[in-house]
Amino acid sequence: MELALNLTCPACHAPAGKPCTQPTDRGRVSVSWFHHARADAAERGMQDFMLTFGVQYNEERHPRWPECNPKGWVRITAPDYEQARTIATERFGLDWSVLTPAWRFERRYFPAGELMALP
Numbered sequence: 638m639e640l641a642l643n644l645t646c647p648a649c650h651a652p653a654g655k656p657c658t659q660p661t662d663r664g665r666v667s668v669s670w671f672h673h674a675r676a677d678a679a680e681r682g683m684q685d686f687m688l689t690f691g692v693q694y695n696e697e698r699h700p701r702w703p704e705c706n707p708k709g710w711v712r713i714t715a716p717d718y719e720q721a722r723t724i725a726t727e728r729f730g731l732d733w734s735v736l737t738p739a740w741r742f743e744r745r746y747f748p749a750g751e752l753m754a755l756p
C-alpha cells in the first residue's frame with residue numbers, strides 16, 4: 638500500500654485509504670497522484686490513527702473532554718501506533734476506547750465524523 642494512503646490528505650481532505658481528488662467542471666474526481674502535503678507527511682513516516690470513546694459518554698461527562706462524542710472520532714497523526722497511543726493518553730488519560738490505524742477504520746459506524754485532530 639502507498640504510505641500516503643495511511644493519511645488524511647491535508648490538501649483535499651481525502652480520508653485515509655482513499656485517493657486524492659481534484660475539482661473539475663463536474664465535481665471532484667479521484668486522481669492517481671497524491672497532493673504534496675500528503676506525500677510529504679508520508680515521507681516523514683507519519684500515519685493517521687482514529688481514536689474512539691466508550692458509549693457511556695453519551696450519558697456521562699468525559700472527565701477530560703466535555704465535548705466527547707462516542708459517535709465520532711479523534712484523528713491522531715503520528716509516526717507509529719505507540720506514539721499515537723502516547724498522544725491519546727496525554728490528552729484523554731485512559732478514558733478512550735479503541736485506537737485504530739486509519740486505513741482500517743470503519744467511518745460509517747461513527748456518523749458524527751471527525752471531532753478533533755491531534756496533535
Ligand SMILES: [Zn+2]
Nearest residue numbers: 646649657672
Ligand atoms: Zn489530496
